[in-house]
Amino acid sequence: MKKLVLLAMLLTTLAACNGPKSGAGEQTRTLATFQGGSLTELDVQAHYEHLRKDARFRNHPESLTPETVFEHALNMEMMIALGLEKQLHLDPRVRQQIHAHMSDLFLRLLQDELVERIERDQISDEEALAYYNAHKDQYEKKALYQVRVLTAAAETLALAAAAVRDEGLPFAEAVRIHAADEQERESGGTTGSRSLERFRPAWREHVARLQVGELYGPVEIDGQQRLLWLDSRTEPYQYSFEEKKEYVRNDCLYQKYREAWQAVYDELRTRFSVKIDDKTLRQFYETMAAEKKGEA
Structure with missing residues:
Protein backbone atom coordinates (compact mmCIF):
# COMPACT_ATOMS: atom_id res chain seq x y z
CA MET A 1 0.00 0.00 0.00
CA VAL A 115 18.70 -0.01 -25.50
CA GLU A 116 18.13 -2.47 -28.31
CA ARG A 117 17.44 -6.07 -27.38
CA ILE A 118 20.55 -8.26 -27.50
CA GLU A 119 19.92 -11.90 -28.31
CA ARG A 120 21.93 -14.48 -26.40
CA ASP A 121 22.44 -16.52 -29.57
CA GLN A 122 24.21 -13.56 -31.14
CA ILE A 123 27.19 -14.13 -28.85
CA SER A 124 29.68 -16.35 -30.65
CA ASP A 125 31.92 -18.95 -29.02
CA GLU A 126 34.91 -16.77 -29.85
CA GLU A 127 33.37 -13.76 -28.11
CA ALA A 128 32.43 -15.86 -25.09
CA LEU A 129 35.94 -17.33 -24.90
CA ALA A 130 37.46 -13.85 -24.98
CA TYR A 131 35.20 -12.87 -22.07
CA TYR A 132 36.21 -16.03 -20.16
CA ASN A 133 39.94 -15.32 -20.62
CA ALA A 134 39.47 -11.74 -19.38
CA HIS A 135 37.44 -12.82 -16.32
CA LYS A 136 38.89 -16.19 -15.31
CA ASP A 137 38.63 -15.40 -11.62
CA GLN A 138 34.83 -15.48 -11.97
CA TYR A 139 35.04 -19.14 -12.91
CA GLU A 140 37.33 -20.32 -10.15
CA LYS A 141 36.17 -22.38 -7.20
CA LYS A 142 37.86 -20.64 -4.29
CA ALA A 143 39.83 -22.43 -1.59
CA LEU A 144 37.64 -23.01 1.47
CA TYR A 145 38.99 -22.61 5.00
CA GLN A 146 37.53 -24.41 8.01
CA VAL A 147 38.82 -22.24 10.86
CA ARG A 148 38.29 -22.41 14.62
CA VAL A 149 38.82 -19.44 16.93
CA LEU A 150 39.48 -19.15 20.66
CA THR A 151 39.01 -15.66 22.10
CA ALA A 152 40.07 -14.94 25.69
CA ALA A 153 42.42 -12.93 27.89
CA ALA A 154 46.16 -13.32 27.20
CA GLU A 155 46.79 -15.42 30.33
CA THR A 156 43.96 -17.79 29.46
CA LEU A 157 45.19 -18.14 25.89
CA ALA A 158 48.65 -19.07 27.16
CA LEU A 159 47.13 -21.90 29.24
CA ALA A 160 45.00 -23.08 26.31
CA ALA A 161 47.95 -22.97 23.88
CA ALA A 162 50.10 -25.03 26.25
CA ALA A 163 47.34 -27.61 26.65
CA VAL A 164 46.96 -27.93 22.87
CA ARG A 165 50.68 -27.99 22.03
CA ASP A 166 52.08 -29.95 24.97
CA GLU A 167 49.19 -32.11 26.13
CA GLY A 168 47.48 -32.81 22.81
CA LEU A 169 44.16 -31.29 23.88
CA PRO A 170 41.91 -30.98 20.80
CA PHE A 171 41.52 -27.33 19.88
CA ALA A 172 37.72 -27.55 19.85
CA GLU A 173 37.84 -28.86 23.41
CA ALA A 174 40.22 -26.06 24.42
CA VAL A 175 37.68 -23.59 23.07
CA ARG A 176 34.88 -25.17 25.09
CA ILE A 177 36.98 -24.91 28.25
CA HIS A 178 38.68 -21.53 27.85
CA ALA A 179 36.70 -19.28 25.46
CA ALA A 180 35.24 -16.13 27.00
CA ASP A 181 32.29 -16.07 24.63
CA GLU A 182 29.45 -18.51 25.33
CA GLN A 183 28.51 -18.92 21.68
CA GLU A 184 32.14 -19.62 20.83
CA ARG A 185 32.28 -22.30 23.54
CA GLU A 186 29.11 -23.97 22.32
CA SER A 187 30.27 -24.11 18.69
CA GLY A 188 33.82 -25.17 19.47
CA GLY A 189 34.97 -21.93 17.89
CA THR A 190 34.11 -22.94 14.33
CA THR A 191 33.63 -20.22 11.73
CA GLY A 192 32.23 -22.63 9.15
CA SER A 193 33.72 -23.35 5.75
CA ARG A 194 34.32 -20.17 3.76
CA SER A 195 36.61 -18.61 1.18
CA LEU A 196 39.27 -16.12 2.22
CA GLU A 197 37.22 -13.23 0.79
CA ARG A 198 34.36 -13.99 3.16
CA PHE A 199 36.49 -13.30 6.22
CA ARG A 200 36.62 -9.72 7.44
CA PRO A 201 39.65 -7.80 6.11
CA ALA A 202 41.51 -7.85 9.45
CA TRP A 203 41.32 -11.65 9.50
CA ARG A 204 42.45 -12.48 5.98
CA GLU A 205 46.21 -12.10 6.33
CA HIS A 206 46.17 -14.39 9.36
CA VAL A 207 43.85 -17.00 7.86
CA ALA A 208 46.03 -17.14 4.73
CA ARG A 209 49.03 -18.13 6.89
CA LEU A 210 47.30 -21.00 8.68
CA GLN A 211 48.52 -24.56 8.25
CA VAL A 212 46.19 -27.51 8.80
CA GLY A 213 46.55 -28.93 12.31
CA GLU A 214 48.92 -26.23 13.55
CA LEU A 215 48.14 -23.71 16.29
CA TYR A 216 48.42 -20.04 15.32
CA GLY A 217 48.73 -17.18 17.80
CA PRO A 218 48.04 -15.63 20.15
CA VAL A 219 47.38 -12.72 17.81
CA GLU A 220 45.32 -9.55 18.17
CA ILE A 221 42.49 -9.30 15.64
CA ASP A 222 39.75 -6.66 15.87
CA GLY A 223 41.06 -5.55 19.25
CA GLN A 224 40.91 -8.99 20.92
CA GLN A 225 43.50 -11.67 21.63
CA ARG A 226 42.82 -14.94 19.80
CA LEU A 227 44.16 -18.36 18.95
CA LEU A 228 43.40 -19.78 15.49
CA TRP A 229 43.30 -23.35 14.25
CA LEU A 230 42.77 -24.63 10.70
CA ASP A 231 40.78 -27.87 10.55
CA SER A 232 40.93 -28.16 6.76
CA ARG A 233 41.51 -26.27 3.53
CA THR A 234 40.35 -27.24 0.05
CA GLU A 235 42.39 -26.45 -3.03
CA PRO A 236 41.11 -23.87 -5.51
CA TYR A 237 39.86 -25.17 -8.84
CA GLN A 238 39.81 -23.32 -12.16
CA TYR A 239 36.83 -24.34 -14.28
CA SER A 240 37.57 -24.67 -17.96
CA PHE A 241 35.74 -22.67 -20.61
CA GLU A 242 33.91 -25.79 -21.77
CA GLU A 243 32.72 -26.55 -18.24
CA LYS A 244 31.23 -23.06 -17.82
CA LYS A 245 30.49 -22.19 -21.43
CA GLU A 246 26.79 -21.44 -21.00
CA TYR A 247 27.40 -19.40 -17.83
CA VAL A 248 30.09 -17.44 -19.68
CA ARG A 249 27.68 -16.72 -22.53
CA ASN A 250 25.14 -15.35 -20.05
CA ASP A 251 27.77 -13.23 -18.31
CA CYS A 252 28.93 -11.89 -21.67
CA LEU A 253 25.34 -10.96 -22.49
CA TYR A 254 24.92 -9.11 -19.19
CA GLN A 255 28.20 -7.30 -19.81
CA LYS A 256 26.93 -6.10 -23.19
CA TYR A 257 23.78 -4.75 -21.55
CA ARG A 258 25.81 -3.04 -18.83
CA GLU A 259 27.97 -1.35 -21.45
CA ALA A 260 24.91 -0.32 -23.46
CA TRP A 261 23.23 1.20 -20.41
CA GLN A 262 26.42 2.97 -19.36
CA ALA A 263 26.53 4.57 -22.81
CA VAL A 264 22.92 5.70 -22.32
CA TYR A 265 23.67 7.25 -18.93
CA ASP A 266 26.79 8.96 -20.28
CA GLU A 267 24.72 10.47 -23.11
CA LEU A 268 22.01 11.61 -20.69
CA ARG A 269 24.56 13.32 -18.46
CA THR A 270 25.75 15.24 -21.50
CA ARG A 271 22.22 16.04 -22.67
CA PHE A 272 21.20 17.40 -19.28
CA SER A 273 24.49 19.27 -18.69
CA VAL A 274 25.56 17.46 -15.53
CA LYS A 275 28.31 19.32 -13.66
CA ILE A 276 29.93 17.55 -10.71
CA ASP A 277 31.75 19.44 -7.97
CA ASP A 278 34.74 17.10 -7.69
CA LYS A 279 36.11 18.66 -4.49
CA THR A 280 32.79 18.51 -2.62
CA LEU A 281 32.08 15.03 -3.93
CA ARG A 282 35.50 13.80 -2.78
CA GLN A 283 34.86 15.25 0.69
CA PHE A 284 31.49 13.50 0.75
CA TYR A 285 33.11 10.18 -0.20
CA GLU A 286 35.68 10.59 2.57
CA THR A 287 33.03 11.43 5.15
CA MET A 288 30.84 8.49 4.16
CA ALA A 289 33.83 6.12 4.15
CA ALA A 290 34.74 7.25 7.67
CA GLU A 291 31.19 6.76 8.90
CA LYS A 292 31.04 3.33 7.32
CA LYS A 293 34.33 2.36 8.94
CA GLY A 294 32.97 3.51 12.29
CA GLU A 295 29.90 1.31 11.87
CA ALA A 296 31.97 -1.80 11.11
Whole structure:
Protein backbone atom coordinates (compact mmCIF):
# COMPACT_ATOMS: atom_id res chain seq x y z
CA MET A 1 0.00 0.00 0.00
CA LYS A 2 2.89 2.38 0.80
CA LYS A 3 4.35 1.81 -2.65
CA LEU A 4 0.98 2.47 -4.25
CA VAL A 5 0.57 5.76 -2.41
CA LEU A 6 4.10 6.89 -3.27
CA LEU A 7 3.61 5.98 -6.92
CA ALA A 8 0.33 7.86 -7.03
CA MET A 9 2.03 10.79 -5.37
CA LEU A 10 4.79 11.00 -7.94
CA LEU A 11 2.37 10.60 -10.84
CA THR A 12 0.08 13.29 -9.47
CA THR A 13 3.03 15.60 -8.89
CA LEU A 14 4.24 14.99 -12.43
CA ALA A 15 0.82 15.62 -13.84
CA ALA A 16 0.51 18.87 -11.89
CA CYS A 17 3.89 20.00 -13.21
CA ASN A 18 3.08 19.15 -16.81
CA GLY A 19 -0.27 20.89 -17.20
CA PRO A 20 -3.43 19.26 -18.58
CA LYS A 21 -3.74 15.53 -17.96
CA SER A 22 -5.37 14.58 -21.23
CA GLY A 23 -3.37 13.37 -24.21
CA ALA A 24 -2.89 15.39 -27.37
CA GLY A 25 -6.32 16.19 -28.79
CA GLU A 26 -8.00 14.04 -26.16
CA GLN A 27 -10.94 15.51 -24.25
CA THR A 28 -11.60 14.50 -20.67
CA ARG A 29 -14.01 15.83 -18.11
CA THR A 30 -12.92 16.96 -14.67
CA LEU A 31 -14.71 15.00 -11.95
CA ALA A 32 -13.37 16.86 -8.93
CA THR A 33 -11.03 19.72 -8.11
CA PHE A 34 -9.11 20.39 -4.95
CA GLN A 35 -6.39 22.67 -3.71
CA GLY A 36 -3.38 21.98 -5.90
CA GLY A 37 -4.94 19.61 -8.42
CA SER A 38 -7.87 17.89 -10.05
CA LEU A 39 -9.24 14.42 -10.76
CA THR A 40 -10.36 13.65 -14.31
CA GLU A 41 -12.11 10.78 -16.03
CA LEU A 42 -8.77 9.58 -17.39
CA ASP A 43 -7.27 9.59 -13.90
CA VAL A 44 -10.07 7.44 -12.52
CA GLN A 45 -9.90 5.13 -15.52
CA ALA A 46 -6.19 4.63 -14.83
CA HIS A 47 -7.02 3.75 -11.22
CA TYR A 48 -9.60 1.26 -12.48
CA GLU A 49 -7.08 -0.46 -14.76
CA HIS A 50 -4.75 -0.85 -11.80
CA LEU A 51 -7.35 -1.95 -9.26
CA ARG A 52 -8.91 -4.59 -11.50
CA LYS A 53 -5.61 -6.52 -11.23
CA ASP A 54 -5.55 -6.23 -7.47
CA ALA A 55 -6.15 -9.45 -5.51
CA ARG A 56 -9.03 -7.80 -3.66
CA PHE A 57 -11.03 -7.39 -6.87
CA ARG A 58 -9.59 -9.96 -9.27
CA ASN A 59 -11.91 -12.70 -8.02
CA HIS A 60 -14.77 -10.34 -7.22
CA PRO A 61 -14.94 -7.88 -10.12
CA GLU A 62 -18.53 -7.00 -9.27
CA SER A 63 -17.31 -5.19 -6.15
CA LEU A 64 -15.18 -2.85 -8.23
CA THR A 65 -17.88 -0.32 -9.01
CA PRO A 66 -17.34 3.13 -10.55
CA GLU A 67 -18.15 4.59 -7.15
CA THR A 68 -15.49 2.43 -5.47
CA VAL A 69 -12.85 3.45 -8.01
CA PHE A 70 -13.66 7.15 -7.69
CA GLU A 71 -13.60 7.03 -3.88
CA HIS A 72 -10.27 5.18 -3.96
CA ALA A 73 -8.74 7.71 -6.36
CA LEU A 74 -10.02 10.71 -4.43
CA ASN A 75 -8.85 9.29 -1.09
CA MET A 76 -5.37 8.80 -2.51
CA GLU A 77 -5.36 12.36 -3.81
CA MET A 78 -6.37 13.63 -0.37
CA MET A 79 -3.52 11.73 1.31
CA ILE A 80 -1.10 13.14 -1.26
CA ALA A 81 -2.47 16.66 -0.77
CA LEU A 82 -1.95 16.33 2.98
CA GLY A 83 1.61 15.08 2.50
CA LEU A 84 2.40 17.97 0.15
CA GLU A 85 0.85 20.45 2.59
CA LYS A 86 3.16 19.08 5.30
CA GLN A 87 6.02 19.25 2.76
CA LEU A 88 6.87 15.60 3.23
CA HIS A 89 8.08 15.53 -0.37
CA LEU A 90 10.99 17.78 0.66
CA ASP A 91 12.31 15.20 3.13
CA PRO A 92 15.34 13.53 1.44
CA ARG A 93 14.20 10.07 2.61
CA VAL A 94 10.75 10.56 1.09
CA ARG A 95 12.23 12.03 -2.10
CA GLN A 96 14.48 8.97 -2.37
CA GLN A 97 11.49 6.65 -2.35
CA ILE A 98 9.53 8.79 -4.78
CA HIS A 99 12.49 9.03 -7.16
CA ALA A 100 13.20 5.32 -6.86
CA HIS A 101 9.66 4.48 -8.01
CA MET A 102 9.74 7.21 -10.64
CA SER A 103 13.04 6.07 -12.16
CA ASP A 104 11.93 2.43 -12.12
CA LEU A 105 8.66 3.32 -13.85
CA PHE A 106 10.34 5.49 -16.48
CA LEU A 107 13.02 2.87 -17.05
CA ARG A 108 10.40 0.22 -17.78
CA LEU A 109 8.60 2.58 -20.15
CA LEU A 110 11.74 3.70 -21.98
CA GLN A 111 14.07 0.70 -21.92
CA ASP A 112 13.12 -0.62 -25.38
CA GLU A 113 13.67 2.83 -26.82
CA LEU A 114 17.02 3.38 -25.09
CA VAL A 115 18.70 -0.01 -25.50
CA GLU A 116 18.13 -2.47 -28.31
CA ARG A 117 17.44 -6.07 -27.38
CA ILE A 118 20.55 -8.26 -27.50
CA GLU A 119 19.92 -11.90 -28.31
CA ARG A 120 21.93 -14.48 -26.40
CA ASP A 121 22.44 -16.52 -29.57
CA GLN A 122 24.21 -13.56 -31.14
CA ILE A 123 27.19 -14.13 -28.85
CA SER A 124 29.68 -16.35 -30.65
CA ASP A 125 31.92 -18.95 -29.02
CA GLU A 126 34.91 -16.77 -29.85
CA GLU A 127 33.37 -13.76 -28.11
CA ALA A 128 32.43 -15.86 -25.09
CA LEU A 129 35.94 -17.33 -24.90
CA ALA A 130 37.46 -13.85 -24.98
CA TYR A 131 35.20 -12.87 -22.07
CA TYR A 132 36.21 -16.03 -20.16
CA ASN A 133 39.94 -15.32 -20.62
CA ALA A 134 39.47 -11.74 -19.38
CA HIS A 135 37.44 -12.82 -16.32
CA LYS A 136 38.89 -16.19 -15.31
CA ASP A 137 38.63 -15.40 -11.62
CA GLN A 138 34.83 -15.48 -11.97
CA TYR A 139 35.04 -19.14 -12.91
CA GLU A 140 37.33 -20.32 -10.15
CA LYS A 141 36.17 -22.38 -7.20
CA LYS A 142 37.86 -20.64 -4.29
CA ALA A 143 39.83 -22.43 -1.59
CA LEU A 144 37.64 -23.01 1.47
CA TYR A 145 38.99 -22.61 5.00
CA GLN A 146 37.53 -24.41 8.01
CA VAL A 147 38.82 -22.24 10.86
CA ARG A 148 38.29 -22.41 14.62
CA VAL A 149 38.82 -19.44 16.93
CA LEU A 150 39.48 -19.15 20.66
CA THR A 151 39.01 -15.66 22.10
CA ALA A 152 40.07 -14.94 25.69
CA ALA A 153 42.42 -12.93 27.89
CA ALA A 154 46.16 -13.32 27.20
CA GLU A 155 46.79 -15.42 30.33
CA THR A 156 43.96 -17.79 29.46
CA LEU A 157 45.19 -18.14 25.89
CA ALA A 158 48.65 -19.07 27.16
CA LEU A 159 47.13 -21.90 29.24
CA ALA A 160 45.00 -23.08 26.31
CA ALA A 161 47.95 -22.97 23.88
CA ALA A 162 50.10 -25.03 26.25
CA ALA A 163 47.34 -27.61 26.65
CA VAL A 164 46.96 -27.93 22.87
CA ARG A 165 50.68 -27.99 22.03
CA ASP A 166 52.08 -29.95 24.97
CA GLU A 167 49.19 -32.11 26.13
CA GLY A 168 47.48 -32.81 22.81
CA LEU A 169 44.16 -31.29 23.88
CA PRO A 170 41.91 -30.98 20.80
CA PHE A 171 41.52 -27.33 19.88
CA ALA A 172 37.72 -27.55 19.85
CA GLU A 173 37.84 -28.86 23.41
CA ALA A 174 40.22 -26.06 24.42
CA VAL A 175 37.68 -23.59 23.07
CA ARG A 176 34.88 -25.17 25.09
CA ILE A 177 36.98 -24.91 28.25
CA HIS A 178 38.68 -21.53 27.85
CA ALA A 179 36.70 -19.28 25.46
CA ALA A 180 35.24 -16.13 27.00
CA ASP A 181 32.29 -16.07 24.63
CA GLU A 182 29.45 -18.51 25.33
CA GLN A 183 28.51 -18.92 21.68
CA GLU A 184 32.14 -19.62 20.83
CA ARG A 185 32.28 -22.30 23.54
CA GLU A 186 29.11 -23.97 22.32
CA SER A 187 30.27 -24.11 18.69
CA GLY A 188 33.82 -25.17 19.47
CA GLY A 189 34.97 -21.93 17.89
CA THR A 190 34.11 -22.94 14.33
CA THR A 191 33.63 -20.22 11.73
CA GLY A 192 32.23 -22.63 9.15
CA SER A 193 33.72 -23.35 5.75
CA ARG A 194 34.32 -20.17 3.76
CA SER A 195 36.61 -18.61 1.18
CA LEU A 196 39.27 -16.12 2.22
CA GLU A 197 37.22 -13.23 0.79
CA ARG A 198 34.36 -13.99 3.16
CA PHE A 199 36.49 -13.30 6.22
CA ARG A 200 36.62 -9.72 7.44
CA PRO A 201 39.65 -7.80 6.11
CA ALA A 202 41.51 -7.85 9.45
CA TRP A 203 41.32 -11.65 9.50
CA ARG A 204 42.45 -12.48 5.98
CA GLU A 205 46.21 -12.10 6.33
CA HIS A 206 46.17 -14.39 9.36
CA VAL A 207 43.85 -17.00 7.86
CA ALA A 208 46.03 -17.14 4.73
CA ARG A 209 49.03 -18.13 6.89
CA LEU A 210 47.30 -21.00 8.68
CA GLN A 211 48.52 -24.56 8.25
CA VAL A 212 46.19 -27.51 8.80
CA GLY A 213 46.55 -28.93 12.31
CA GLU A 214 48.92 -26.23 13.55
CA LEU A 215 48.14 -23.71 16.29
CA TYR A 216 48.42 -20.04 15.32
CA GLY A 217 48.73 -17.18 17.80
CA PRO A 218 48.04 -15.63 20.15
CA VAL A 219 47.38 -12.72 17.81
CA GLU A 220 45.32 -9.55 18.17
CA ILE A 221 42.49 -9.30 15.64
CA ASP A 222 39.75 -6.66 15.87
CA GLY A 223 41.06 -5.55 19.25
CA GLN A 224 40.91 -8.99 20.92
CA GLN A 225 43.50 -11.67 21.63
CA ARG A 226 42.82 -14.94 19.80
CA LEU A 227 44.16 -18.36 18.95
CA LEU A 228 43.40 -19.78 15.49
CA TRP A 229 43.30 -23.35 14.25
CA LEU A 230 42.77 -24.63 10.70
CA ASP A 231 40.78 -27.87 10.55
CA SER A 232 40.93 -28.16 6.76
CA ARG A 233 41.51 -26.27 3.53
CA THR A 234 40.35 -27.24 0.05
CA GLU A 235 42.39 -26.45 -3.03
CA PRO A 236 41.11 -23.87 -5.51
CA TYR A 237 39.86 -25.17 -8.84
CA GLN A 238 39.81 -23.32 -12.16
CA TYR A 239 36.83 -24.34 -14.28
CA SER A 240 37.57 -24.67 -17.96
CA PHE A 241 35.74 -22.67 -20.61
CA GLU A 242 33.91 -25.79 -21.77
CA GLU A 243 32.72 -26.55 -18.24
CA LYS A 244 31.23 -23.06 -17.82
CA LYS A 245 30.49 -22.19 -21.43
CA GLU A 246 26.79 -21.44 -21.00
CA TYR A 247 27.40 -19.40 -17.83
CA VAL A 248 30.09 -17.44 -19.68
CA ARG A 249 27.68 -16.72 -22.53
CA ASN A 250 25.14 -15.35 -20.05
CA ASP A 251 27.77 -13.23 -18.31
CA CYS A 252 28.93 -11.89 -21.67
CA LEU A 253 25.34 -10.96 -22.49
CA TYR A 254 24.92 -9.11 -19.19
CA GLN A 255 28.20 -7.30 -19.81
CA LYS A 256 26.93 -6.10 -23.19
CA TYR A 257 23.78 -4.75 -21.55
CA ARG A 258 25.81 -3.04 -18.83
CA GLU A 259 27.97 -1.35 -21.45
CA ALA A 260 24.91 -0.32 -23.46
CA TRP A 261 23.23 1.20 -20.41
CA GLN A 262 26.42 2.97 -19.36
CA ALA A 263 26.53 4.57 -22.81
CA VAL A 264 22.92 5.70 -22.32
CA TYR A 265 23.67 7.25 -18.93
CA ASP A 266 26.79 8.96 -20.28
CA GLU A 267 24.72 10.47 -23.11
CA LEU A 268 22.01 11.61 -20.69
CA ARG A 269 24.56 13.32 -18.46
CA THR A 270 25.75 15.24 -21.50
CA ARG A 271 22.22 16.04 -22.67
CA PHE A 272 21.20 17.40 -19.28
CA SER A 273 24.49 19.27 -18.69
CA VAL A 274 25.56 17.46 -15.53
CA LYS A 275 28.31 19.32 -13.66
CA ILE A 276 29.93 17.55 -10.71
CA ASP A 277 31.75 19.44 -7.97
CA ASP A 278 34.74 17.10 -7.69
CA LYS A 279 36.11 18.66 -4.49
CA THR A 280 32.79 18.51 -2.62
CA LEU A 281 32.08 15.03 -3.93
CA ARG A 282 35.50 13.80 -2.78
CA GLN A 283 34.86 15.25 0.69
CA PHE A 284 31.49 13.50 0.75
CA TYR A 285 33.11 10.18 -0.20
CA GLU A 286 35.68 10.59 2.57
CA THR A 287 33.03 11.43 5.15
CA MET A 288 30.84 8.49 4.16
CA ALA A 289 33.83 6.12 4.15
CA ALA A 290 34.74 7.25 7.67
CA GLU A 291 31.19 6.76 8.90
CA LYS A 292 31.04 3.33 7.32
CA LYS A 293 34.33 2.36 8.94
CA GLY A 294 32.97 3.51 12.29
CA GLU A 295 29.90 1.31 11.87
CA ALA A 296 31.97 -1.80 11.11
